[in-house]
Amino acid sequence: MNFILGIIIALIGVAGVILIPWIGVGAFDMRILFGIVVPYAAMATFFVGIIVRVIGWARSPVPFRIPTTAGQQWSFPWIKPNRIDNPRSTGGVIVRMLFEVLTFRSLFRNTRLEYRSAEGGPKIDYEWEKWLWLAALAFHYSFLVIFLRHFRFFTEPIPGFVHLLESLDGFLQLGVLPVSGLGVPSVYVTDMLLLLALLYLFVRRIYISQVRYVSLPADYFPLLLILALGTTGVLMRYFIRVDITAVKTLALGLFKLSPKAPEGIGVIFYIHLFVLSVLVAYFPFSKLMHFMGVFLSPTRNLSNNSRMVRHVNPWNYPVKVHTYEAYEDEFREHMIEAGLPVEKMPEKPAEQEGESSEGEEKE
Amino acid sequence: MAETPKPEEIARIDHKAPLWEGWMNRPVDIRPGIYCYAANPKNVEAVGMPNARQWNPVDEDWKLPENWQEIFIEGFKDRLGKFRSLKLFMDICVRCGACADKCHFFIGSGDPKNMPVMRAELLRSVYRKYFTTGGRILGLLAGARGLTDEVLKDIWYYLYQCTECRRCSVFCPYGIDTAEVTILGRELTNLLGLNTDWIQAPVANCYRTGNHLGIQPHAYKDMIDFFVDEIEEVTGVKVEPSFNRKGAEILFITPSGDVFADPGTYTAMGYLILFHYLQDQGLDITWSTYASEGGNFGYFTSHEMAKRLNAKMYAEAKRLGVKWILGGECGHMWRVINQYMDTFNGPADFLEEPVSPITGTKFENAKGTKMVHIVEFTADLIKNNKLKLDPSRNDNLVVTFHDSCNPARGMGFFEEPRYIIKNVCNNFYDMPPSTIREQTFCCGSGAGLNAGEDMELRMRGGLPRANAVKYVHEKYGVNMLACICAIDRAVLPNLMEYWVPEVDVTGVHEMVGNALILDGEKERTTNLRGEPLPGMEEEEDV
Numbered sequence: 050m051n052f053i054l055g056i057i058i059a060l061i062g063v064a065g066v067i068l069i070p071w072i073g074v075g076a077f078d079m080r081i082l083f084g085i086v087v088p089y090a091a092m093a094t095f096f097v098g099i100i101v102r103v104i105g106w107a108r109s110p111v112p113f114r115i116p117t118t119a120g121q122q123w124s125f126p127w128i129k130p131n132r133i134d135n136p137r138s139t140g141g142v143i144v145r146m147l148f149e150v151l152t153f154r155s156l157f158r159n160t161r162l163e164y165r166s167a168e169g170g171p172k173i174d175y176e177w178e179k180w181l182w183l184a185a186l187a188f189h190y191s192f193l194v195i196f197l198r199h200f201r202f203f204t205e206p207i208p209g210f211v212h213l214l215e216s217l218d219g220f221l222q223l224g225v226l227p228v229s230g231l232g233v234p235s236v237y238v239t240d241m242l243l244l245l246a247l248l249y250l251f252v253r254r255i256y257i258s259q260v261r262y263v264s265l266p267a268d269y270f271p272l273l274l275i276l277a278l279g280t281t282g283v284l285m286r287y288f289i290r291v292d293i294t295a296v297k298t299l300a301l302g303l304f305k306l307s308p309k310a311p312e313g314i315g316v317i318f319y320i321h322l323f324v325l326s327v328l329v330a331y332f333p334f335s336k337l338m339h340f341m342g343v344f345l346s347p348t349r350n351l352s353n354n355s356r357m358v359r360h361v362n363p364w365n366y367p368v369k370v371h372t373y374e375a376y377e378d379e380f381r382e383h384m385i386e387a388g389l390p391v392e393k394m395p396e397k398p399a400e401q402e403g404e405s406s407e408g409e410e411k412e
Numbered sequence: 413m414a415e416t417p418k419p420e421e422i423a424r425i426d427h428k429a430p431l432w433e434g435w436m437n438r439p440v441d442i443r444p445g446i447y448c449y450a451a452n453p454k455n456v457e458a459v460g461m462p463n464a465r466q467w468n469p470v471d472e473d474w475k476l477p478e479n480w481q482e483i484f485i486e487g488f489k490d491r492l493g494k495f496r497s498l499k500l501f502m503d504i505c506v507r508c509g510a511c512a513d514k515c516h517f518f519i520g521s522g523d524p525k526n527m528p529v530m531r532a533e534l535l536r537s538v539y540r541k542y543f544t545t546g547g548r549i550l551g552l553l554a555g556a557r558g559l560t561d562e563v564l565k566d567i568w569y570y571l572y573q574c575t576e577c578r579r580c581s582v583f584c585p586y587g588i589d590t591a592e593v594t595i596l597g598r599e600l601t602n603l604l605g606l607n608t609d610w611i612q613a614p615v616a617n618c619y620r621t622g623n624h625l626g627i628q629p630h631a632y633k634d635m636i637d638f639f640v641d642e643i644e645e646v647t648g649v650k651v652e653p654s655f656n657r658k659g660a661e662i663l664f665i666t667p668s669g670d671v672f673a674d675p676g677t678y679t680a681m682g683y684l685i686l687f688h689y690l691q692d693q694g695l696d697i698t699w700s701t702y703a704s705e706g707g708n709f710g711y712f713t714s715h716e717m718a719k720r721l722n723a724k725m726y727a728e729a730k731r732l733g734v735k736w737i738l739g740g741e742c743g744h745m746w747r748v749i750n751q752y753m754d755t756f757n758g759p760a761d762f763l764e765e766p767v768s769p770i771t772g773t774k775f776e777n778a779k780g781t782k783m784v785h786i787v788e789f790t791a792d793l794i795k796n797n798k799l800k801l802d803p804s805r806n807d808n809l810v811v812t813f814h815d816s817c818n819p820a821r822g823m824g825f826f827e828e829p830r831y832i833i834k835n836v837c838n839n840f841y842d843m844p845p846s847t848i849r850e851q852t853f854c855c856g857s858g859a860g861l862n863a864g865e866d867m868e869l870r871m872r873g874g875l876p877r878a879n880a881v882k883y884v885h886e887k888y889g890v891n892m893l894a895c896i897c898a899i900d901r902a903v904l905p906n907l908m909e910y911w912v913p914e915v916d917v918t919g920v921h922e923m924v925g926n927a928l929i930l931d932g933e934k935e936r937t938t939n940l941r942g943e944p945l946p947g948m949e950e951e952e953d954v
Contacts, residue, residue, distance in 0.1 A: 111495075264507055384701075
């Protein structure tokens, strides 16, 4: 399977996800199914799925303490330890994990190999490369802000932090776009960042030959799915009007467990909602589980103290070893001859004789 | 044995992955010069590991046991249940590619299956097929592959092109550690008897004779006695090591490579000189012929085998009644001691918390395992002014330091060796930051790949390291590569000769041995290698 096929498969998948609600609601008016049943089912799958997966991981023990030490160990008072990248205690681990989760610290270390054949041997450099880190950060934080902004639909009254986010996010005040002359609402920075970051992540997946080589449909699919989610959202906000009051009735209903699917919202909303439903339902079965997995990663969430404190392996079992007794039994004569101390002197004098004669031969 | 291509040929590397061809159906091409020979069945049987037989990696038929798929999948399942690391690392990779160009084998070969992500994907494809619903149903579309002969060969070939150096895991945003995947993947291949002899022979040797090289007790003593003579020749002082001595305060364990071959032998002489120097100050130390191996090739076959070999350290310490253990310069030995030993074979409650008998320093970071690194021990001595040193004896050296992967990324051992080096020699220059400390590059021959038949692989894998050495050689005139690992000392000379012939290799304690001023020593004219000391060249000529 090459990358074209991988992208095509992912595209077919996403096209299906868009077409299903388009037809379902557009042609058959299946508002209850797409507005209520599917979102509930998706949410249930999401939560149950994640819990099952995390419990599944947690049920496998961590037999050995294997942190990747990326800094100086704690040894002498006169050597400065790196308490974050080589944590000795839980405090250090917490800071390391916070940096990892909030700032993608490991990804920040990224470099790019620059390999040139030259006279007198190759030239190898490790160049500055922060674009992946930057795009990943932009993507994840934009997604978070957009998710939080959506609380304006789920809650009544709208919480203060939503207003705050909206005003911060819309600070560019690009209120009037020259496109249509209509009163287009102010553009959110995160909307643009999200789409740009996604686009970058998608393009780099195809453009960088190594990443292209390892990419599976399962890598293109979520990217395209989130791109569809973002695009439908942006379309709805800036270009295709939907009945916001009706949307809020539906969203509030879902959250208050008294679901309603009012008329006249517009198909684009149902597409948006269905894409989201598929995304959250797909979550527990996919690589997207990295968002929980990172917390359980034994190379990051353990302190490097196994020379100080014993780490217990719950399934440790006795093994067959070659004892000193067995060793000495095999080599006793040679050991005595070489003047090495032994536990047991040979009992039979005959053996000793044989041994000394052997020694003579040697001489 | 395959002839190793010339450096110019090897250096022509294309890192671009194939455009149109995917990896899933690409047949594996097992090339001479890259793979290690199969294990001699007697070495597999010697330690009771399964499915010992004559087989050859380049043969079509690997003579696998009839139910080999079942063995592999059951073994996989068992390990998924025992190791959270494996389960997690199979599940959460997003294939971002941050690890791709961080692997020395990828940099040196351009083989896309040597990208860490790809190495793990080979195993992951099988995981998806047998342990995930999506993979079971969608097959190749979900990146899932059934376990065929071809897939097994693919996995095997690339698991034995990984040195478990963990460099990729430093860059992975989720801490996915290819070493962990390789270690457990190799366990699976070992269930099928697919061991390599360069690993299995040392394992069998170590089990029986106490060390990888199969040195028997009397021969071990002979070898050290030879060093004693050599030292006397250079320094005029006769050092007196003791062996298997009950009641000693400290047991000393070092990799057997150091008593066997140059330049490790000079490091061993360095230890002997240091111990002799400290004798009058109260050092009471013994060597052991039973625990005569610091390294642990068992770790390259399975956790169980690692534990079986490692057990000798505590067993011998207990038998001899020592207070604590001192360990020599070695790489994977120290990963095992730091991250596994106490868990494997502890608690070492029959030992005492280590205290330096010379300085009184408590080694609090080793209070659990009761095992101290000799570099920690010596650094503490120097810090407390307990050593009379003449660094000018090393003035012919311009030194750089190679952080061995395991002490670097499995321990965080960066400053201690540098502190010693700066005190025993006057010219020290570090390599560029992206090639040292936690980002250090592997020698290319770790994890049991230091055989002769895979020389091309080793020279390729060592290229990034050699290239960084070349940089400081050209910039500062570096002519000596110091390291604290016995495998390094065994393999870096080959690597340097191939890529940077002007640079030689030394252990840190060889330089200590040269700089240390012994009571009653004669005027030294040569170093431990028998080469004239700086300023003594003429006297040698006479």
